[in-house]
Amino acid sequence: MTDQSAFVRATEAVSYLRSSLPEGLQKPQVAIVCGSGLGGLADTIHPESRTEYDYTAIPHFPRSTVAGHAGKLVFGLLGQKIPAVLMVGRAHYYEGHSIDQVAFPIRVFKQLGVDTVVLTNAAGGLNSDYEVGDLHLFLAGLAGTHPLRGPNEDDFGVRFPPLSDAYDLELRRHVHQTWKKMSSASGNRKLHEGVYAYVGGPTYETRAESRMLRMMGADVVGMSTVPEIVTARHCGLRVLAFSLVTNKAVLAPVPRGDEESFQGKSAGELNAVLEEGMAGHEEVLEAGRAAALDMQNLVAQTLLDIFSHA
Template identity: 45%
Template sequence: MSLRPLKEATTYINKQVKKQPTIGLILGSGLGVLAEEIEDKITVAYKDIPHFPESTVQGHKGQLVIGQLQGKQVIAMQGRFHFYEGYTMEQVTFPVRVMKQLGIETVIVTNAAGGINESFEPGDLMLITDHINNMGTNPLIGPNEESLGARFPDMSEAYDRKLVNHAKASADSLGLKVQAGVYVANTGPSYETAAEIRMLRTFGGDAVGMSTVPEVIVANQSNMRVLGISCISNMAAGILDQPLSHQEVMDTTEKVREDFLRFVKQIVETLPETTKG
């Protein structure tokens, strides 16, 4: 990718920043409420940042919120970009590139997902232990800029094990039950058929969604630590024999709002600041 847009976006955001953030938060559908908890904050609309796309999906506000959360300096994406919106993979992952340039060391990626694992229930929080890229493409396809990362990045620990264990300990300290599993990314925007869900279960998937994986690939190439959390907003097609809707996703994330907030805030507050590698 060209470095000029990256430098221009980073320069613009740096002019707004009071203190250097070290933790990045990417907040999925209905989960942007976490950004409201950030203190001493500044807000930067995506439309004002050079070369940034804009969110077009309900539940994605479309702004960066930069400030302090539980004593840590953070930058939060209150809304993300999706491949199904018509953006290129480079555009979808552009904010992750910018976060790296801003000095972010750890990225916490959240999403709303459909439950494939039949032991899950709507409202469960799932720590992502691994993923399956079923999107038919990859954000690293094309010329590689060596200064941004390796041509062939290792993905054997895409989700940092120490961070996953830290998150489990955080849940235990709160008395909060969390699931753990493999996230499958499809392009969307149509939901999966019942047959596709049976296939994904056979593949080893526990939850399915339309985001996250491109951002995680780029974060790994950029040598950033990644923690992923899915809110199981509904059971996937064919499990409960009922139609799926985005409104159901929004309703479920609203119901688990307090648990989600407590969980992520506890993770951030006690997060060790050891860099990847």
């Protein structure tokens, strides 16, 4: 890590981007972070306005190494009207990045002049009412290593920022209004509000951990987003966040080895019992592909509704 402050590093990244960005995209109004399997959100950008940068080319920008994360910053017009920037893939703490690096893109967005940040992710469902493919608008999170730890970056925000207002109420109201208008809302997919629990990863949660999180009030669980939200609120940005439920966490206790019904079963039959409901990254990506269109339509239409009336 460099000894430079996050403010200086973000300023250098922005200077690099603005050196080649078209004038109409120099100060995007909104930033969208695309989670696992949700890179299709970049398709909402008008193709003639699209300008891309690989993360490796941007000074100080963290690089994503996760399958399904393209690792590029896309600038362009949303609905041919709204100047926007999209992160197609994000950096995670479990990849070996510091928590400061994970949060760095949000500070770049702030320096670009962004006002609103929309974050998306793939998450495991803890609440039994949430089905795979449901869209989830979350209200709170738990974090371990804190992105604001260390000397405060006074150029971005205050030392002790409140988070009771982390998720913008006006933005959430617009989401529900837009969802009601969308034809897909009449189908089986549902939109929930609830609690997202942030865990470090990269392992998926054990049954005991899933039960603990559920008892603590969490509805979904994932390995991203909360560090970005904390940093965005520290910077004074408006925040909206969506989770796509791509698997249902297993809450039932691990079967006991002395259970009578297991006696005489083969190793393969016993493994099948343990594998029931087990999450895998390919499953997450596939579920994301199946519901990505609804997600990207909801995000794009919500932003168009918000900024067209701004």
